[in-house]
Amino acid sequence: MRHTLTIASREIRSLFLSPVAYVVLTLWSVIAGTFFLASLYGFHEQQFRLQELQMLDRLEAMNLNDQLIEPFIGSMWVIVLFLLPAVTMGLVASEKANGTDELLLTSPISIWDIVLGKFLAGVEFVTILTAIAGFFPALLFLYGDPELGKTLAGMLCLWLVSVTYVAVGVFASSVTRNQLVAFILTFVLLLILGMMLPFIVDISMSGSGIPSESPVAEVIRWMATGSHVERMLQGLIDTSDLAYYAVASAIFLLLAKTVIESARWR
Amino acid sequence: MTDEQRPTGASSAPLAIEVEGLHKRYGDHEAVRGLSFSVRAGEVVGFLGPNGAGKTTVMRILTGFLPATEGTARIAGHDVFSDPIAARRAIGYLPETPPLYPEMTPASYVDFVARLKDVPRAKRKAAVDRALERCGLTAVRSREIRQLSKGYRQRVGLAQAIVHEPQVLVLDEPTVGLDPIQIREIRTLIRDLAASGHQTVILSTHILAEVEAICQRVILLGRGRKVLDQPLAELMAGGVALEEVFTRVMTRDASDALERGVA
Numbered sequence: 001m002r003h004t005l006t007i008a009s010r011e012i013r014s015l016f017l018s019p020v021a022y023v024v025l026t027l028w029s030v031i032a033g034t035f036f037l038a039s040l041y042g043f044h045e046q047q048f049r050l051q052e053l054q055m056l057d058r059l060e061a062m063n064l065n066d067q068l069i070e071p072f073i074g075s076m077w078v079i080v081l082f083l084l085p086a087v088t089m090g091l092v093a094s095e096k097a098n099g100t101d102e103l104l105l106t107s108p109i110s111i112w113d114i115v116l117g118k119f120l121a122g123v124e125f126v127t128i129l130t131a132i133a134g135f136f137p138a139l140l141f142l143y144g145d146p147e148l149g150k151t152l153a154g155m156l157c158l159w160l161v162s163v164t165y166v167a168v169g170v171f172a173s174s175v176t177r178n179q180l181v182a183f184i185l186t187f188v189l190l191l192i193l194g195m196m197l198p199f200i201v202d203i204s205m206s207g208s209g210i211p212s213e214s215p216v217a218e219v220i221r222w223m224a225t226g227s228h229v230e231r232m233l234q235g236l237i238d239t240s241d242l243a244y245y246a247v248a249s250a251i252f253l254l255l256a257k258t259v260i261e262s263a264r265w266r
Numbered sequence: 267m268t269d270e271q272r273p274t275g276a277s278s279a280p281l282a283i284e285v286e287g288l289h290k291r292y293g294d295h296e297a298v299r300g301l302s303f304s305v306r307a308g309e310v311v312g313f314l315g316p317n318g319a320g321k322t323t324v325m326r327i328l329t330g331f332l333p334a335t336e337g338t339a340r341i342a343g344h345d346v347f348s349d350p351i352a353a354r355r356a357i358g359y360l361p362e363t364p365p366l367y368p369e370m371t372p373a374s375y376v377d378f379v380a381r382l383k384d385v386p387r388a389k390r391k392a393a394v395d396r397a398l399e400r401c402g403l404t405a406v407r408s409r410e411i412r413q414l415s416k417g418y419r420q421r422v423g424l425a426q427a428i429v430h431e432p433q434v435l436v437l438d439e440p441t442v443g444l445d446p447i448q449i450r451e452i453r454t455l456i457r458d459l460a461a462s463g464h465q466t467v468i469l470s471t472h473i474l475a476e477v478e479a480i481c482q483r484v485i486l487l488g489r490g491r492k493v494l495d496q497p498l499a500e501l502m503a504g505g506v507a508l509e510e511v512f513t514r515v516m517t518r519d520a521s522d523a524l525e526r527g528v529a
Binding site: 002003006007010013014017018098099100101102103104105106107108109110264 | 326329330331332333350351352354355357359361363364365366367368369370374378379381382383384426
């Protein structure tokens, strides 16, 4: 545990000594601000139109959580998918490129210390990302009264998705010494995991005679991040969704550990 | 020279490194073929051999970076395969390319390694300062490692290897790629380290003068086998020039390789 923290704190310090962390943080802030502003305008416009049309029941049903915060967070988790690979690509790959893996693997520490240390550093980073994104919905509490619980559930969802993606990044970074390869691999894995799985199911099922409600299709849909985001954004924290994030993270971390361990047996 | 008194004094010392029947295969290629040797505590041993003789492989097995295909290796009584954590704690290792993080400073880097090697918290700061001082890094301790010259980087690598005062120091070609002045500095440093502590040092090189300058004993490797294992004093007294022995091994190696090529 002590060694895990040692590795994590070195990693996070090095991350902030490189320009990558700042580029990602800047892009993230700008994108979050733009999306938030766009959502705000959209909200305002819709309200105005409903008022004009005298659709009072619809106007009554409008609220900050469902029409503003939810779509905002719903688009931010997709942005994670694009930006995070740049941060996680170097986690293990750079150790191999530097030759520092030889230091780590000959120190009296376990491979779990390395994997969890890297993971923890990534988690620290995405916690900062989540906090920056959370700044915008927090502003709404100054001028309106969104539901706190629902908003926090949305933020938790964004954080959990990011944490899971860090685990994917640690794995992808451990299979290569080349950071560009790690970046592309992470990106492709996240794209499949995050967005493409449901489509893959639908396309492959459409030709075959298998009904789209078959257990296999269900399992593949369950694997997609998208299917575990919706309910949580609406404020429903379901244990099956929490289990998804935990299981997915654990699987990728275990894979990373296995890859690092097996490298020395070749 | 105090060096000459040491071999007799060391003969009763406990074994710091014990290697028995070590084999290492990479696919078809056999890098180490049945190597056995032992080193007593306090000895400074030179691992000599042409490139590709298996020096780096043996060192990597000793430090636990690579597993052996066959055989055993013990560091300060701890088996590197069955008790790797204890064995690694007893070892300080400088790989061929020093394992440095270019964005860190020598001070923060050596502190990081001290934490990895379980230097107790109360002693950590003193241990880091001492390692930096012994390697002549005090003046550059807060500079970025990437800005340092190759000689200084090698010293940072050495500081990293000694920070936890290991019983056994494993140095893989510590002077390769340095200029003559830097080479002399590093050699003096290694000799001082060996003389001050009761440290066992095993260093690999293909420079004969290096062995003559630092080591008390020579282990000559050729194609993964031990060709010669003798105290340097004896070797020199026997009138056989180290260079001649070395050349003989090299030639045999070359003709072996030629045979393999023909077959």
